[in-house]
Amino acid sequence: MSETVHTLDARGLNCPLPILRTRKAITALASGDILEVTATDPGSVKDLDSFCSQTGHEMVSSKQVEDGFFFRIRKA
Amino acid sequence: MSSTAPVYDIPKKDLDRWFDQRFAEKMAEREATHIPSMTIIATKGTLDMAYPPFILASTAAALGWDVSIFFTFYGLNLLKQDLDLKVSPLGNPAMPMKLPEGPTWIKGREIPMPTSVMTLVPGFESMATGMMKKTMDNKGIARIEQLRELCVEADVKLIACQMTVDLFDYGKEDFIPEIEEWVGAASFLPRAQKADVNLFV
Numbered sequence: 001m002s003e004t005v006h007t008l009d010a011r012g013l014n015c016p017l018p019i020l021r022t023r024k025a026i027t028a029l030a031s032g033d034i035l036e037v038t039a040t041d042p043g044s045v046k047d048l049d050s051f052c053s054q055t056g057h058e059m060v061s062s063k064q065v066e067d068g069f070f071f072r073i074r075k076a
Numbered sequence: 077m078s079s080t081a082p083v084y085d086i087p088k089k090d091l092d093r094w095f096d097q098r099f100a101e102k103m104a105e106r107e108a109t110h111i112p113s114m115t116i117i118a119t120k121g122t123l124d125m126a127y128p129p130f131i132l133a134s135t136a137a138a139l140g141w142d143v144s145i146f147f148t149f150y151g152l153n154l155l156k157q158d159l160d161l162k163v164s165p166l167g168n169p170a171m172p173m174k175l176p177e178g179p180t181w182i183k184g185r186e187i188p189m190p191t192s193v194m195t196l197v198p199g200f201e202s203m204a205t206g207m208m209k210k211t212m213d214n215k216g217i218a219r220i221e222q223l224r225e226l227c228v229e230a231d232v233k234l235i236a237c238q239m240t241v242d243l244f245d246y247g248k249e250d251f252i253p254e255i256e257e258w259v260g261a262a263s264f265l266p267r268a269q270k271a272d273v274n275l276f277v
Contacts, residue, residue, distance in 0.1 A: 012216045013216045013218075014215055014216040014217045014218075015131070016131050016134055016135040016138070016218075017216070017218050019135055019138050020134055020135070020138050020230075022138075040216075041216075050139075051138065051139060054139040054140065055139060055140050
């Protein structure tokens, strides 16, 4: 099964906007789809982890990149 | 207890083990289906104190929680159609006085300014409010209007204190129509009683 990948640019946004935007974006996806989020808020690293564990979505990967942070989340 | 109740001859040890197992299962089941809930009481109407209730409420809603905010006293100002929130340096010695813009030698540097004295200068409060808003925009912090809209969108229940409206002679038409209900403490408390998290801001 090929997974559909969606992207969300949350750069320049601060707490709690990256979480709220992620929530909004992921709601529109189908189960199993991937959402790739880029953010600059350092707090988003732990917050998105917490978001995933609370909502049941899977944090596939989370890493620091040149211009901030990059997350891959699979919708539950 | 009725005398016709059946009597089982099960060793206590087995019964205990069965109960422990069933109990753990039931608890896990409950945990899995439980929707966390939070109630917040918002009592302040300044720009700085408008953030905690709206940030916490919108974030909790994003986590799938069921959230209500009870706005009372000055907190009711946060539900006005036209938000004109200010932040006062008076009685707020921890508020950093920093210029959001300007040459690098001064920008972002703490200005040693006794806020309690400076507040007496006419216009100082508006200036401080302007500086705070500018700083927030620069840092990508959401505007209160935006956070409030996000709360409404995420089904956060906005509950207004009826007594406050009567007390300050407010007109209900000055407030946003998304207010779920106008009630008193006796209507809010049962909701708070069932919530997992209760906050007073």
